[in-house]
Amino acid sequence: VQLQASGGGLVQAGGSLRLSCAVTGGTFRRYAIGWFRQAPGKEREFVSAIRENGGTTVHADSVKGRFTISRDNAENTAYLEMNNLKPEDTAVYYCAVGTGIILSSIRRPSAYAYWGKGTLVTVSS
Numbered sequence: 001v002q003l004q005a006s007g008g009g010l011v012q013a014g015g016s017l018r019l020s021c022a023v024t025g026g027t028f029r030r031y032a033i034g035w036f037r038q039a040p041g042k043e044r045e046f047v048s049a050i051r052e053n054g055g056t057t058v059h060a061d062s063v064k065g066r067f068t069i070s071r072d073n074a075e076n077t078a079y080l081e082m083n084n085l086k087p088e089d090t091a092v093y094y095c096a097v098g099t100g101i102i103l104s105s106i107r108r109p110s111a112y113a114y115w116g117k118g119t120l121v122t123v124s125s
Helices: none
Strands: 002-006 009-012 017-024 032-038 045-050 057-059 067-072 077-082 091-098 119-124
Touching (some): 017 091, 032 067, 032 077, 045 067, 045 077
Parallel strands (some): 009 119
Antiparallel strands (some): 091 119
């Protein structure tokens, strides 16, 4: 299973970006998908996740109301729409997938079996 995250870049505060996570290998519709981020000098933190059926999404409090996670099972791709970006959103963003992840564990990096290499998002003030 391979994951390719893309869509990062430099944006001014208040701007928007859409990240994509293309997944090859495995059965995409069986994966829960998570987005995580890691800022310089900080630990990796949970951002958003979407369950296999797409009907349940979870967001970190810091991004609620600004970020939207979605998936396209026909395209084997997940998305993270980021609006009203803030300088504190600056980080490398990673997508990850896993199977059989229970809701109570969906925020934990250890719940995900496969990870992409990340895409850098820089928000200037």
